[in-house]
Amino acid sequence: MNDTIVALATAQGVSAIAVIRLSGKDCIDIVQKVFKGKNLQQQPSHTLHFGTIYDDKKVIDEVLVSLFKEPNSFTKENCIEISCHGSPVIIKEIIKVLLKKGARLAEPGEFTKRAFLNGRFDLAQAEAVADLINAETDNARQAALNQMRGGFSKEINRLREELIHFASLIELELDFGEEDVEFAKRDDLRYLILKIQTYLQSLIDSFDQGNVIKNGVPTVIAGKPNAGKSTLLNTLLNEERAIVSDIAGTTRDVIEDEVILGGINFRFIDTAGLRETQDVIEAIGVERTKERMKKASLIIYLFDLTQASLSEIEEQEKELVSLSIPFIKVGNKMDKADKSLLSKLEEKNFLFISAANKTNIQQLKEKILSYFQVQSVKTGDVMVTNIRxxxxxLQTNEALQRVLDGMDQEITGDFLAMDIRQALHYLGEITGTITTDDLLDNIFSKFCIGK
Structure with a gap:
């Protein structure tokens, strides 16, 4: 925490400008050693300064320096952002000269980690920073923004405070154990826990929608060879993403890409055709298809209506049901199919399309969306999007249920206090009131280096 850290804050590669970020008590002194312009130590916070970065007598680049003095910065430490031209050579040279003058390279997420440790925001808000950066839909952006602004944290902290009050009263009872006094009225405690559980359950229930908004929906397109899977993927993406051929087994590996439908990010995954094969490479592809199907949130199973028989379709349908994953039965090549087969399948909840002619593709999109009803996220909405x-x-709710069960069994206050402390612990881990180094390392290691 006493080091001055430096990292590129913008994306790698050639760009018009790049931003190099420093944080730490010595960052102003370090930059001043290589900066020719105004004396940064004498300038007020939140000011911009034009100048030149030098390495001894060699000019590296003309830059714009943004100055933020503690505690009025993102990390609550002295911070500087150097805007330079976006050449990888220039970026490398500037960072190299800053390292030579006493800075060190930042670890993944270290800027945000310092902001958390210095009290800029809590752990849930810090995690929302990464979610905001990675947001791919407007709903994901709004959900992350709501969490970063502290709406979720305020609710969690309010619940903790109410529980702490009762926990302290029960602890006080233990000090007067021989006098048989009751500072925490059990009816009031029961009412509070039931109220908290009701709210916790609403948060828990919101995770299904929150997870879809944040992470999208992995959707596997499966079926036998030549069913039209690659053609359907290209049609959904509106581009030639996968190779289409009449030769069975053309797709041997997983091909995937993303499309936003109804504000939800769907990752469509084209897979190798499911069949028995002696080809070693194709067999690996078939095995990968089966693994992807098990991990999918939705399966679009394509049946070739010009080749499949009714008995074969029914057999494949049984295998789909055994996976216990939502699936859509799609009959492809409807324009070439036998009319008697179509009439028999109409009663089996089939959707008929022609991927090549783009027939009924809009109906397929609507069918896909019907499995994931997500309302627009509004400012202030509290929603759980993080698996942690x-x-x-869930663990908090279980601990509170043990308190209720304990009161029904009339157990002593020390056991009630133990379960309440457990509930407080789990709530505290969400916002970082209670943390471990392992937890923090695990969270911030997933951030990008400059954040």
Missing amino acids: HYQNL
Whole structure:
């Protein structure tokens, strides 16, 4: 925490400008050693300064320096952002000269980690920073922004405070154990826990929608060879992403890309055709298809209506049901199919399309969306999008249920206090009131280096 850290804050590669970020008590002194312009130590916070970066007598680049003095910065430390031309050579040279003058390279997420450790925001808000950067839809952006602004944290902290009040009263009872006094009225405690559980359950229930908004929906397009899977992927993406051929087994590996439908990011995954094969490479592709199907949130199973028989379709349908994953039965090549087969399949909840002619593709998109009803996220909406938060909420709810069960069994206050402390612990882990180094390392290691 005493080091001055430096990292590129903008994306790698050639660009018009790049931003190099520093944070730490000595960052102004370090930059001043290589900066020719105004004396940065004498300038007020939140000011911009034009000048030149030198390495001894060699000019590296003309830059614009943004100055933020503690505690009025993102990390609550002295911070500087150097805007330079976006040549990789220039970026490398500037960072190299800053390292030579005493800075060190930042670790992944270290700027945000320092902001958390210095009290700029809590852990849930810090995690929302990464979610905001990675948001791919407007709903994901709004959900992350709501969390970063502290709406979720305020609710969690309010619940903790109410529980802490009762926990302290029960702890006080333990000090007067021989006098048989009751500072925490059990009816009031029961009412509070039921109220908290009701709210916790609403947060837990919001995770299904929140997870879809944040992470999107992995959707596998599966079926036998030549069913039209690659053609359907290209049609959904509106580009020639996958190779289309009449030769069975053309797709041997997973091909995937993303499309936003109804504000949800769908990752469509084209897979190798499912069949028995002696080709070693194709067999690996078939195995990968089966693995992807098990991990999918939705399966679009394509049947070739010109080749498949009714008995074969029914057999494949049984295998789909055994996976216990939502699936859509899609009959492809409807324009070439036998009319008697179509009439028999109409009663089996089939959707008929022609991927090549783009027939009924809009109906397929509507069918896909019907499995994931996501409303627009509005400013102030509280929603759980993080699996870590979701697990902590489940554990909190279980601990509170043990308190209720304990009161029904009339157990002593020390056991009630133990379960309440457990609930407080799980709630505290969400916002970072209670943390471990392992937890922090795991969270911030997933951030990009300059954030």
